[in-house]
Amino acid sequence: MDSQSKSGSGNGFSILSVAIRISIVFMIICGILYPLASTGAAQLLFPHQANGSLLKDSSSEVTGSELIGQSFTDPGFFQGRVSSIDHNAAGSGSNNFAPSNPALIERTKASIEEWKANNPEVPVDQVPIALITNSGSGLDPHITPKSASVQIPRISKVTGLSQAELETLVKEHIEGRDLGLFGEERVNVLKLNLALSAKLGK
Amino acid sequence: MDILQMLVVIAVLVLLVKPLGTYVYHVFSNEQNRLDKVYGGTEQFIYRLIGLKRREGMSWKVYALSFIATNIVLVAFSYLILRLQNALPFNPNAIGSMEPTLTFNTVISFMTNTNLQHYSGESSLSYFSQMAVIIMMMFTSAATGFSAAIAFVRGITSKGKTIGNFFEDFVKAHTRIFLPISFIFTLVLVALQVPQTLDPTLTVKTLEGAMQQIAIGPVASLESIKHLGTNGGGFFGANSAHPFENPSPLTNVIEILCMWALPAALPYTFGLYAKNKKQGWVIFSAMMCLFLVFLSVAYTSEKVGSPAMNTLGIDASQGSMEGKEVRFGIAQSALFTTVTAAATTGTVNNMHDTLTPLGGLVPLAEMMLNVVFGGKGVGLINMLMYAILAVFICGLMVGRTPEFLGRKIEPREMKLIAIAILAHPFIILVPTAIAFMTDLGQGAISNPGFHGISQVLYEYTSAAANNGSGFEGLGDNTPFWNISTGLVMLFGRYISIIAMLAVAGSLVRKQPVPETIGTFRTDNALYTGLLIGTVLLIGALTFLPVIVLGPVAEYLTLR
Numbered sequence: 095m096d097s098q099s100k101s102g103s104g105n106g107f108s109i110l111s112v113a114i115r116i117s118i119v120f121m122i123i124c125g126i127l128y129p130l131a132s133t134g135a136a137q138l139l140f141p142h143q144a145n146g147s148l149l150k151d152s153s154s155e156v157t158g159s160e161l162i163g164q165s166f167t168d169p170g171f172f173q174g175r176v177s178s179i180d181h182n183a184a185g186s187g188s189n190n191f192a193p194s195n196p197a198l199i200e201r202t203k204a205s206i207e208e209w210k211a212n213n214p215e216v217p218v219d220q221v222p223i224a225l226i227t228n229s230g231s232g233l234d235p236h237i238t239p240k241s242a243s244v245q246i247p248r249i250s251k252v253t254g255l256s257q258a259e260l261e262t263l264v265k266e267h268i269e270g271r272d273l274g275l276f277g278e279e280r281v282n283v284l285k286l287n288l289a290l291s292a293k294l295g296k
Numbered sequence: 297m298d299i300l301q302m303l304v305v306i307a308v309l310v311l312l313v314k315p316l317g318t319y320v321y322h323v324f325s326n327e328q329n330r331l332d333k334v335y336g337g338t339e340q341f342i343y344r345l346i347g348l349k350r351r352e353g354m355s356w357k358v359y360a361l362s363f364i365a366t367n368i369v370l371v372a373f374s375y376l377i378l379r380l381q382n383a384l385p386f387n388p389n390a391i392g393s394m395e396p397t398l399t400f401n402t403v404i405s406f407m408t409n410t411n412l413q414h415y416s417g418e419s420s421l422s423y424f425s426q427m428a429v430i431i432m433m434m435f436t437s438a439a440t441g442f443s444a445a446i447a448f449v450r451g452i453t454s455k456g457k458t459i460g461n462f463f464e465d466f467v468k469a470h471t472r473i474f475l476p477i478s479f480i481f482t483l484v485l486v487a488l489q490v491p492q493t494l495d496p497t498l499t500v501k502t503l504e505g506a507m508q509q510i511a512i513g514p515v516a517s518l519e520s521i522k523h524l525g526t527n528g529g530g531f532f533g534a535n536s537a538h539p540f541e542n543p544s545p546l547t548n549v550i551e552i553l554c555m556w557a558l559p560a561a562l563p564y565t566f567g568l569y570a571k572n573k574k575q576g577w578v579i580f581s582a583m584m585c586l587f588l589v590f591l592s593v594a595y596t597s598e599k600v601g602s603p604a605m606n607t608l609g610i611d612a613s614q615g616s617m618e619g620k621e622v623r624f625g626i627a628q629s630a631l632f633t634t635v636t637a638a639a640t641t642g643t644v645n646n647m648h649d650t651l652t653p654l655g656g657l658v659p660l661a662e663m664m665l666n667v668v669f670g671g672k673g674v675g676l677i678n679m680l681m682y683a684i685l686a687v688f689i690c691g692l693m694v695g696r697t698p699e700f701l702g703r704k705i706e707p708r709e710m711k712l713i714a715i716a717i718l719a720h721p722f723i724i725l726v727p728t729a730i731a732f733m734t735d736l737g738q739g740a741i742s743n744p745g746f747h748g749i750s751q752v753l754y755e756y757t758s759a760a761a762n763n764g765s766g767f768e769g770l771g772d773n774t775p776f777w778n779i780s781t782g783l784v785m786l787f788g789r790y791i792s793i794i795a796m797l798a799v800a801g802s803l804v805r806k807q808p809v810p811e812t813i814g815t816f817r818t819d820n821a822l823y824t825g826l827l828i829g830t831v832l833l834i835g836a837l838t839f840l841p842v843i844v845l846g847p848v849a850e851y852l853t854l855r
Binding site for chain 2: 273
């Protein structure tokens with residue numbers, strides 16, 4: 095390093111001039127060229143993923159994204175987690191209830207009452223906490239395997255499919271931990287319900 | 297399995313430190329190396345475009361002036377783009393102009409590498425703004441912080457009058473680090489299902505026959521630099537909890553390593569500059585020890601869960617799942633939270649507002665200390681600031697002139713360090729108090745009781761530490777919050793960087809003192825302990841009272 099800091103880029107005017115030009119250059123490189131080149135390469139190499147991993151139903155109509163949860167109100171379907179935004183993926187998020195917020199306890203108690211009414215066969219102490227809590231995104235596409243299996247008696251009663259058949263269906267849809275190590279075992283609710291609906295010939 | 301998967305991620309990180317730290321050293325050492333062949337041509341072209349003829353070293357004042365001038369120009373351009381986004385291209389969802397105080401907050405937030413977001417990307421930004429403002433600033437703010445850190449390290453490890461050329465550092469940080477790595481990780485993330493498109497929001501007919509809207513966009517290109525640059529601002533409101541930003545545990549691990557690797561490698565780079573690798577590992581170990589304590593608290597607390605939920609009669613054995621995603625569970629959520637607050641990224645894969653009281657205390661405390669790895673560059677600067685403070689305190693105790701890396705630490709340096717250390721609690725605690733005294737501040741609190749105190753405290757701590765995560769229940773998109781947190785972010789970023797560049801400018805001119813048998817060694821386990829002790833002592837003295845009022849009180853009263 096030399097010591098001539100007073101010359102060249104050392105005076106105020108030339109600093110400002112370089113600052114303006116460097117800003118423009120990097121706005122173009124980082125703000126325009128980089129995202130557009132990324133989009134081009136992504137669309138070319140991985141079009142399915144780049145466009146939202148969309149799922150089609152049996153009549154090959156787009157019925158959603160495998161990554162975005164949907165609301166299921168029909169008791170004959172497996173239901174996903176609580177979503178304060180009702181799985182409207184134009185937005186995302188939850189109502190951010192702190193553990194000490196009474197509204198959280200009230201909401202959970204209401205979910206428990208609803209469970210008792212709709213699933214008289216399965217006692218509340220079997221219900222996993224993940225099923226009746228709000229996901230962070232409000233769009234969680236997954237439930238835990240146990241959250242799926244506790245819903246089997248209800249679905250069997252409504253649809254007429256045997257519990258054994260449903261258990262096989264759930265088992266087929268369990269996704270393992272990534273690389274056998276990371277994250278949790280999970281079931282994609284939309285995929286499971288698509289398979290269920292195909293089985294029922296809906 | 298939970299413990300194992302966290303340990304594997306930490307092990308991979310430790311393995312990355314040496315190669316990455318060496319790479320960063322070669323980028324900025326200005327010695328001839330093989331990389332010049334690969335990147336030299338592009339860089340020469342950029343130097344010509346920006347009119348940088350000679351790349352001589354700068355004094356600390358010129359260096360500081362250059363980076364402030366560049367930041368001001370970028371802020372001005374970005375402000376205009378956000379205000380005029382309704383008339384600019386790439387706006388398929390017809391999003392309108394952004395409100396002035398929110399624009400002020402947003403441009404400051406992204407320029408300072410904070411990425412506090414008082415808006416939701418889905419509804420407030422056009423694709424052009426996401427790219428030309430948000431993504432652009434994610435690069436430039438990270439490069440600015442990185443350059444400042446390298447300049448500081450040069451100052452305290454070399455002898456001369458200059459600390460490097462800001463514009464050259466800034467260009468190289470882009471061409472040799474952020475742009476190539478981001479591009480690769482963009483494609484990796486797309487392959488793992490993160491979208492990257494310019495198509496507008498989709499509308500689909502769901503299985504039950506309802507209509508569902510799905511916001512989408514150029515997500516992956518933002519996602520990679522968001523983590524690599526420790527920025528943290530999400531494309532969507534839910535940030536990395538959103539399945540499009542973070543579709544699987546594997547992407548979660550990749551995002552963790554992206555935001556963590558460079559801050560963790562910088563201490564090693566520092567060791568290379570100091571020509572004493574042990575010195576680098578001492579800094580790294582101090583950071584890692586603090587990190588492991590924080591991770592243990594976060595994981596245990598979330599796994600045990602909230603007593604209020606656990607007594608409702610459900611099967612709560614999984615832990616506290618409110619605000620978390622099933623694919624991540626407790627381990628990947630706790631790890632992500634501890635890393636995002638350590639690296640001051642501010643990206644979240646679960647909602648921090650919903651964390652258990654002690655789980656929520658972890659990110660809060662990490663941001664208060666602001667030295668556990670820390671954001672792009674700034675974390676190393678802060679830790680070295682404490683390192684100098686630690687030798688100063690030890691020097692006082694044994695009655696010797698304190699030295700660090702062979703340089704005498706004298707009143708001028710200590711005054712500057714005192715300013716930097718005291719500014720951090722000042723810009724957190726004073727605005728927090730003001731917010732509680734006014735209706736404008738109090739009106740934003742969404743969770744009752746002690747947690748409300750934590751919400752306000754978290755917001756200003758996150759702004760001051762340039763982290764950007766939030767207890768997001770807080771209704772913070774009002775002029776009061778936009779302007780107050782905007783100012784806190786400004787002070788949080790520039791006071792400490794300028795003060796520390798001044799320290800570097802002063803140390804670089806000093807005559808090195810020869811090492812003797814009586815020299816206090818700063819590269820051994822004893823010193824690591826002293827450094828951790830200093831950090832915890834200063835942190836506890838300044839923040840303990842307010843922590844007791846918020847998270848601790850909530851913990852003790854939660855039934």
